Amino acid sequence: MDKIATIGLDIAKQVFQVHGADAQGVTLFNRKLRRSEVLPFFEKLSPCIVAMEACGSAHHWAREIGALGHEARILPAQYVAPFVTRGKTDAGDAIAITQAMKRPDIRSVPMKTAAQQAATMVLHTRTFFVRQRVNAVNALRGYMAEFGLVANRGIAHFGKLVAALPKRGDARIPPAARLMLDEILAEIETLTLRIQRIDDQIAAHAKQDQDIRRLTAIPGIGTLTASAIQAHVPDPGCFKSARHFSAWLGLTPKQNSSGEKLRSGSISRMGNAELRSLLYIGAMGVLTAARRFGTRSGWLRRLMVRRPLRVAAVALAHKTARVVWALLTKGGSYHAPAELVES
Numbered sequence: 001m002d003k004i005a006t007i008g009l010d011i012a013k014q015v016f017q018v019h020g021a022d023a024q025g026v027t028l029f030n031r032k033l034r035r036s037e038v039l040p041f042f043e044k045l046s047p048c049i050v051a052m053e054a055c056g057s058a059h060h061w062a063r064e065i066g067a068l069g070h071e072a073r074i075l076p077a078q079y080v081a082p083f084v085t086r087g088k089t090d091a092g093d094a095i096a097i098t099q100a101m102k103r104p105d106i107r108s109v110p111m112k113t114a115a116q117q118a119a120t121m122v123l124h125t126r127t128f129f130v131r132q133r134v135n136a137v138n139a140l141r142g143y144m145a146e147f148g149l150v151a152n153r154g155i156a157h158f159g160k161l162v163a164a165l166p167k168r169g170d171a172r173i174p175p176a177a178r179l180m181l182d183e184i185l186a187e188i189e190t191l192t193l194r195i196q197r198i199d200d201q202i203a204a205h206a207k208q209d210q211d212i213r214r215l216t217a218i219p220g221i222g223t224l225t226a227s228a229i230q231a232h233v234p235d236p237g238c239f240k241s242a243r244h245f246s247a248w249l250g251l252t253p254k255q256n257s258s259g260e261k262l263r264s265g266s267i268s269r270m271g272n273a274e275l276r277s278l279l280y281i282g283a284m285g286v287l288t289a290a291r292r293f294g295t296r297s298g299w300l301r302r303l304m305v306r307r308p309l310r311v312a313a314v315a316l317a318h319k320t321a322r323v324v325w326a327l328l329t330k331g332g333s334y335h336a337p338a339e340l341v342e343s
Contacts, residue, residue, distance in 0.1 A: 004028060004045060007070075008097030009052040010090050011061060019094035025102065030091050042068050051101035051108075053077045053093075059112045066111070074109040075100055110235050119231035123224075126198045127274065133191040137161075140184045147173055158188075202227050214327060217334040220282030220320050225275075229324060232272050236329050242322035249276045251318040267314055276317070283316035284309075297337070 003022045010017040014035050020028040033041055042050070042065050050065050051073040052058050062072035075097065083096035100106055112120075137158060144150070144165065151161040165181065166172060173181070206212040206223045215226035239245040246252055248271040253264035269276070287309060290300055303312045327334055 004048050006098055006101060007045075007048055007050045008094040008099075008101065009050055009061070009065075010094040010097060011052050011055055011057060012090070015090070017090035017094040019091070019098050021098050025098075027095070030094060032090070039064060039068070042070060045070070047071070049073060049101065051075055051097050053080050053097060054109045058109075059117060062111045063114070072111065073101060074111060075106060076109060079106045107238075110238055112234065116231065116234050119227070122198060122201065123228050123231055123274070126195060126202075129191050129195050129198070133188055133195065136184055136188045136191065140181065140188070143177070143181060143184070147177070199224075211328065214333050215324060218320060218323055218327070219336075220279070220286040220316065221324070222282065225278040225282055228275055228278055229328075232275055233328075236325055239325060242325040245325040246318050246321040248272070249279070249321055251276060251279070251314060251321055279317040279320055280313055283313040283320060286316060287313055 004020045005023040006021050008019040008021075010019075016033045016035065016038055017030070018033055018041070019030045022028060038061070047069045049071045052061060052075070054074050054076055058074045062074055066072040080093075080096050080100045083099045084092050085096075086092065134155070137155060141151070141153070141161060144161065149164045149166075151157055151164050162185065168178060170178075203223055206216070206227060209230070211230055212223065212226040215221050215229060216223055221229075233245075236245065239248065243252065247268070250268045250270040250273070252268060254266060254268045256263045256265060287300075287304065289295075290297075290304065295301060300316070303315055307315065323334065
């Protein structure tokens with residue numbers, strides 16, 4: 001056991017697979033462990049490098065194994081997959097993790113603390129409730145349309161949709177249908193209260209956090225976006241540059257180049273979809289305001305003239321991401337460019 005240099009750990013719910021190798025990469029063992037046997041197994045080993053694929057419980061196991069003196073690494077699952085040979089098995093996955101870990105060009109995922117995971121859970125729970133509310137509103141709209149009751153789409157027009165609903169006992173809606181509509185309405189109200197409680201919690205935390213206050217000074221970034229950036233990017237310094245950060249978000253174009261022919265396609269949409277969506281929505285808000293009230297930014301005016309709205313929004317989101325990285329890594333506060341300052 002003293003010769004073990006690296007271990008590939010394939011995480012599961014109950015049955016784990018561990019592959020151990022020495023410094024030369026020679027396999028020393030490849031065995032299964034029950035969930036209750038994992039920590040006692042690593043307690044007996046001398047400190048070594050333990051790698052695992054990024055998944056729901058990876059950060060938990062990385063913290064537990066790291067506390068035993070080992071160096072825990074979390075690898076992106078899409079980078080481990082090419083090393084799997086001859087079909088997918090737990091033993092093959094563990095070997096693939098060990099081999100991928102030795103590649104210097106494969107970066108590991110930063111390990112999150114329990115507090116950081118709790119912050120992301122707040123945001124994910126809010127997203128979950130918002131999606132449930134959207135489903136409920138769509139169901140309400142569809143059922144009401146069957147009885148000729150319609151209103152404009154969007155959560156902003158939900159009040160008009162409720163106002164279009166006649167009083168109880170109206171002959172246009174059968175009693176059984178009215179009961180179901182009332183149940184959906186009650187569910188929407190419950191979800192709205194839950195979302196509001198989470199928003200209040202996020203806002204209270206934002207008032208006490210200096211980084212979030214600095215981020216919200218950037219056009220197109222609100223409290224929710226700033227909180228999401230802080231939760232999902234605890235260490236922005238792990239990115240070499242602002243472009244690396246934007247590429248991680250999936251806001252840079254895909255490359256299909258060969259020789260001297262450089263071809264750029266649509267954005268890659270890799271990385272964190274939630275952050276990318278929030279930055280895009282914020283950029284759309286900035287562009288909408290610029291269309292209505294104008295803007296003193298010459299760059300933004302030229303962009304809006306030569307590019308469609310959605311393409312311009314992606315470009316603005318890319319620029320905003322670069323500003324975010326610079327602000328978080330270099331410190332200071334956001335100041336509008338000179339051309340944006342009112343005279």
